[in-house]
Amino acid sequence: MFRTNYLPVADDWAKWGAMFANVTLWKPVVRRICQKTGVAAGETIESAYPGSSAVFIVDKQVVVKIFAPFLTQDFHRELETYQLIATRLDPYMPELLAHGIYPDRIDWHYLIMSFLPGQPIREVRDKIPPKDKIAIARELGWYIRRLHNTPLDNAQVIETKAADWYSFLGERRRRCLEELRDKTGLPLEVLRQIAGLLTSDIFMPPKNFRPCLLNGDFTEDHLLLEKRLGEWRISGLIDWADALAGAAEYEWVALWFGLCGQDVSMFQEILHAYDPQLRLDNRFRRRMMAYTSIHRFGPALIGELLHQPGAPAITSLVELQSWLWPPL
Numbered sequence: 001m002f003r004t005n006y007l008p009v010a011d012d013w014a015k016w017g018a019m020f021a022n023v024t025l026w027k028p029v030v031r032r033i034c035q036k037t038g039v040a041a042g043e044t045i046e047s048a049y050p051g052s053s054a055v056f057i058v059d060k061q062v063v064v065k066i067f068a069p070f071l072t073q074d075f076h077r078e079l080e081t082y083q084l085i086a087t088r089l090d091p092y093m094p095e096l097l098a099h100g101i102y103p104d105r106i107d108w109h110y111l112i113m114s115f116l117p118g119q120p121i122r123e124v125r126d127k128i129p130p131k132d133k134i135a136i137a138r139e140l141g142w143y144i145r146r147l148h149n150t151p152l153d154n155a156q157v158i159e160t161k162a163a164d165w166y167s168f169l170g171e172r173r174r175r176c177l178e179e180l181r182d183k184t185g186l187p188l189e190v191l192r193q194i195a196g197l198l199t200s201d202i203f204m205p206p207k208n209f210r211p212c213l214l215n216g217d218f219t220e221d222h223l224l225l226e227k228r229l230g231e232w233r234i235s236g237l238i239d240w241a242d243a244l245a246g247a248a249e250y251e252w253v254a255l256w257f258g259l260c261g262q263d264v265s266m267f268q269e270i271l272h273a274y275d276p277q278l279r280l281d282n283r284f285r286r287r288m289m290a291y292t293s294i295h296r297f298g299p300a301l302i303g304e305l306l307h308q309p310g311a312p313a314i315t316s317l318v319e320l321q322s323w324l325w326p327p328l
Contacts, residue, residue, distance in 0.1 A: 002103070003103045003104060003105070004028075004029070004032070004103070004104050005104065005105055006025070006028050006029050006104055007019070007025065007026075007029060007104045007105060007106075007108070008105075009069075009105055009106055010068055010069065011069060011070065012070070016068045016070075019054075020053065020054040020066075020068070021047050021054065023045060023046065023047045023056070026045075026054055026056060026066070027045050029066070029102060029104065029108070030042060030045050030056050030058060030064050030066075031045065032102070033064055033100075033102055033110055033112070034058055034062070034064065034112075037097070037098040037100070037112060039058075039061075039062045039097050039098055039112050040058045040059045040061050040062045041059060042058055042059065043059055044058070044059050044060070045057075045058050048063060049120065049221055051221070051239060051241075052068070052071065052074070052241070053065050053066060053067050053068065053071070053074070053241065054066040054067075054068075057115060058115075060115060061114075061115050062097060062112055062113065062114060062115055063094065063112070063113045063114070063115050064110060064111075064112050065078075065110060065111045065112075065113070066102070066108050066109070066110045067108070067109045067110070067111075067241075069106055069107070069108065071241075072109055073157075074241040074242075075099075075109040075110075075111065075241075076157045077157055077158060077240075077241060077242075077243055077244075078111060078239075078240045078241045078243065079096070079099055079111060079157075080155060080156065080157045080158055080243075081158070081213070081240040081243040082094075082096040082111075082113075082240065083096070083154075084150055084151075084152065084154065084155060084158075084213060085147070085150055085213075088146050088147065088150055089143055089146060089147060089237060092116070092143065092234055092235065092236050092237045093236075093237055094113035094114050094115075094116055094236065094238060095113060095114040096111065096112075096113055097112045097113060097114060098111075098112040099111045099112065116224055116235055116236030116238065117224070117226055117235050117236075118224030118225050118226040118235030118236050119224065119225060119226065120220060120221045120222070120223065120224060120225075121220050121223045121224075121225055121259060122220035122221055124225055124232065125220070125261060127232070128225070128232045129232075130265075132231050132232040132233070133232075133263075133265070133266055133269075134265075134266075134269050135231070135233070136225065136232065136233065136234055136266075137265075137266045137267075137269035137270045137273065138269055138270075138272075138273040139233075139234055139273070140223070140234060140270050140273070141269065141270040141271060141272065141273025141274040142273050142274070143234075143237070144215075144218075144251065144270070144274055145273075145274045145275070147213060147214075147215065148212040148213060148214070148248060148251075149212070150212070150213040152211070152212075152213060152245060155245070158213070158243060158244060158245050159244075159245060160211055160245040161211070162205070162209050162210065162211060164211070164245070165205070165209070165211045165245065165246045165247065166204075166205075168244075168246065169203075169204070169294060172294040172295075172296070173198045173199075173294055176198075176293050176294045176298065176299055177191055177194065177195055179299035179300075180194065180293065180299045180302065180303075182299075183299045183300050183302070183303035184299060184302050184303040184306050185303070185306065185307075186302075186306070186314060186320070187314070187315060189315070189316070190314060190315065190316060190317055190320060193316065193317035194293050194317060194320075197286070197289065197290050197293070197317065198290055198293065198294065200290075202283065202286055202287055202290065203287065203290040203291075205247050209247070211245035211246050211247070212245065212246070212247075212248060213243065213245055214243060214244055214245065214246055214248070214250055214251045215237075215240060215242070215243055215251065215254075216242035216243055216244050216250065216251070216254070216296075217239065217241075217242040217254050217258075217297070218251065218254045218255045218258060218259045219254050219258030219259055220258050220259055220261060221239070221258075222237065222238050222239045222258075222259070223236075223237060223259050224236035224237070224238060242296070247291075249287055249288060249291045250291055250295065252267075252271070252288060252291070253288070253291055253292050253295045253297075253298060253301075254295070254297065255267070255270065256288070256325075257292075257301055257305075264326070264328060267328065268280065268328060280328035284328070285321060285325040285327070285328065286321065288325050289317070289320070289321040289324065289325055292324060292325070302320075302324070305324070
């Protein structure tokens, strides 16, 4: 195997953070990957919006996503998600064009997807009129339902059994209280009340529970929109590295705080299109408080909100829930 020596060895977050968005550094690697796979000539290479991977738009035709060597599990998870979904979310799911390993000083896993036009909702939210927002929300709810109904019989990387989900919840329940303490500054009494919530019946799935495929991170960066004939519409759903199989409630955390930006009407429209029978009552809000606490990104999200100017002083779980999950 012929190896190049373009890239430094990145074996921790500090080294990775210093290099993953450096277009000049990555250009020869990205160009060789494109030429090897035949997906593009590599005449223009620009950095896409940074996440946790090195992502580049090539010739406005394809997207090359290169994973840090300590995030290979993300690569395998995202690759399998593309294979499981196939055409279920067309035309808004990028097409998987190629995948492989680029041999430099160390091996770098990569995915190549078709380029989808549009801007993240984060950048255009204030420009979207109410009628367009309703149309976007309803269509998104229908597509999320399609996602959650994806057959999982062929999954090998993503853990799909109910026992796997119970194990995940147990692990997150053990870890999240320490994370909440370190990242939020919540009083010990509130943490104690959250611990009680996470051991209550309202939190655990029913006995006949079957996990469904989740995106796991529907944020404001992962829904692409474009204006067509004067109306804003969905143009893409991107980034599937956090996909997992679990309860639908887990999906709503990033959707509410990220993609919807806590816009009640948009959130309502999405969930009504997803399931017209879903009741957004106090029990739903209490379950969502529990899932926000145990979500992989939940403690950091709560801490970020609590440190914003004007955030209330929280002295009870009731106050925290009312602030994070107001009546829907």
